[in-house]
Amino acid sequence: MKPAIVLYKTLPADLRQKLDEHFSVTAFDELSHQTFPAFLQALKNAEGLIGSGGRIDADLLAQAPKLRAASTISVGYDNFDVDEMTRRNVLLMHTPTVLTETVADTLMGLMLATARRIPELDAWIRDGHWNDSLGADHYGTDVHHKTVGILGMGRIGMALAQRAHFGFGMKVLYNTRTPNPEANQKYQAQHCDLDTLLAQSDFVCITLPLTSQTHHMIGRAQLDKMKKSAILINAGRGPVIDEDALIEALKDGTILAAGLDVFEREPLPHDSDLMKLKNVVLAPHIGSATHETRYGMAECAVDNLIAALNGTVKENCVNPQIAVKN
Ligand SMILES: NC(=O)c1ccc[n+]([C@@H]2O[C@H](COP(=O)([O-])OP(=O)(O)OC[C@H]3O[C@@H](n4cnc5c(N)ncnc54)[C@H](O)[C@@H]3O)[C@@H](O)[C@H]2O)c1
Numbered sequence: 021m022k023p024a025i026v027l028y029k030t031l032p033a034d035l036r037q038k039l040d041e042h043f044s045v046t047a048f049d050e051l052s053h054q055t056f057p058a059f060l061q062a063l064k065n066a067e068g069l070i071g072s073g074g075r076i077d078a079d080l081l082a083q084a085p086k087l088r089a090a091s092t093i094s095v096g097y098d099n100f101d102v103d104e105m106t107r108r109n110v111l112l113m114h115t116p117t118v119l120t121e122t123v124a125d126t127l128m129g130l131m132l133a134t135a136r137r138i139p140e141l142d143a144w145i146r147d148g149h150w151n152d153s154l155g156a157d158h159y160g161t162d163v164h165h166k167t168v169g170i171l172g173m174g175r176i177g178m179a180l181a182q183r184a185h186f187g188f189g190m191k192v193l194y195n196t197r198t199p200n201p202e203a204n205q206k207y208q209a210q211h212c213d214l215d216t217l218l219a220q221s222d223f224v225c226i227t228l229p230l231t232s233q234t235h236h237m238i239g240r241a242q243l244d245k246m247k248k249s250a251i252l253i254n255a256g257r258g259p260v261i262d263e264d265a266l267i268e269a270l271k272d273g274t275i276l277a278a279g280l281d282v283f284e285r286e287p288l289p290h291d292s293d294l295m296k297l298k299n300v301v302l303a304p305h306i307g308s309a310t311h312e313t314r315y316g317m318a319e320c321a322v323d324n325l326i327a328a329l330n331g332t333v334k335e336n337c338v339n340p341q342i343a344v345k346n
């Protein structure tokens with residue numbers, strides 16, 4: 021008999037077929053209030069779980085006594101209680117690497133769009149202002165040959181450093197818990213403490229995961245240490261920034277602008293002050309959202325689940341100590 025699994029995301033047809041060949045699949049397009057009771061019911065027999073989003077916490081795991089593996093279609097896994105999964109011998113699989121270059125493109129895009137005010141000036145044309153002359157009030161700020169400070173020099177941080185150094189001639193500073201010799205050597209990047217990075221960077225770019233250590237790592241005190249001309253970019257996770265403090269800093273000119281792909285609450289509430297500020301570029305969590313990369317992530321997650329339930333895990337496991345035990 022094929023193992024029972026629960027799918028909670030729509031997959032491309034060929035990948036859905038691949039899942040069906042290996043497993044008995046109960047599928048939901050997404051997790052919502054409407055689908056949640058049936059989802060919980062299906063979890064009771066499920067050995068595998070695959071999808072993205074949602075909170076997979078201890079209470080939910082308690083409803084899934086047969087679960088052996090969960091495969092998230094994302095590299096970030098802050099929505100999972102990893103300790104509880106490990107305690108229950110449930111493997112957690114994720115999709116690193118396949119999205120790295122695309123997310124670095126998004127970060128570079130946010131830097132350019134924010135510094136050169138592209139969305140704001142697009143709206144200016146559409147509002148019929150191009151008969152007025154374009155003056156200094158509309159000028160942006162250069163990106164090339166400036167200093168970028170990268171928080172987190174992992175896969176995405178490295179891909180951003182590559183673009184910044186080779187493509188834009190930028191000086192690269194970074195802050196991580198331990199220096200990254202490859203970044204130093206390849207991109208002449210300089211490891212520094214957070215305060216130095218904040219004080220010296222023209223662009224502060226967040227590529228950090230959300231953990232108890234990174235939660236609100238950027239608050240009022242840190243924003244105060246940035247240059248008045250600096251731009252803050254976040255494509256890590258929203259809660260790494262204290263959003264209320266950021267809104268205040270954008271309003272009172274503590275920093276120049278921000279480019280945000282992630283938020284404390286997603287979807288961003290309609291009444292958020294971020295919607296009203298001209299010096300913010302907003303993106304709806306599209307870091308990895310290209311046709312090619314979203315397919316690659318889904319394919320990686322399907323292969324991850326097959327490997328996890330077949331006992332052939334070689335990579336992409338968040339808690340590999342369990343795979344060894346199996
Ligand atoms: N916006 C998006 O759509 C999108 C897409 C992909 C990933 N992400 C986010 O980006 C994150 C990073 O992805 P990655 O593949 O580069 O991961 P990674 O594990 O390769 O890199 C994370 C880096 O952060 C550093 N780090 C972790 N905790 C730290 C701390 N307390 N202080 C300083 N540095 C710390 C690590 O040392 C590492 O250098 C993901 O966890 C996810 O949250 C967002």
Ligand SMILES: O=C(O)[C@H](O)CO
Nearest residue numbers: 093094095096307308
């Ligand atoms: O972590 C990731 O892969 C992205 O944020 C998509 O959820």
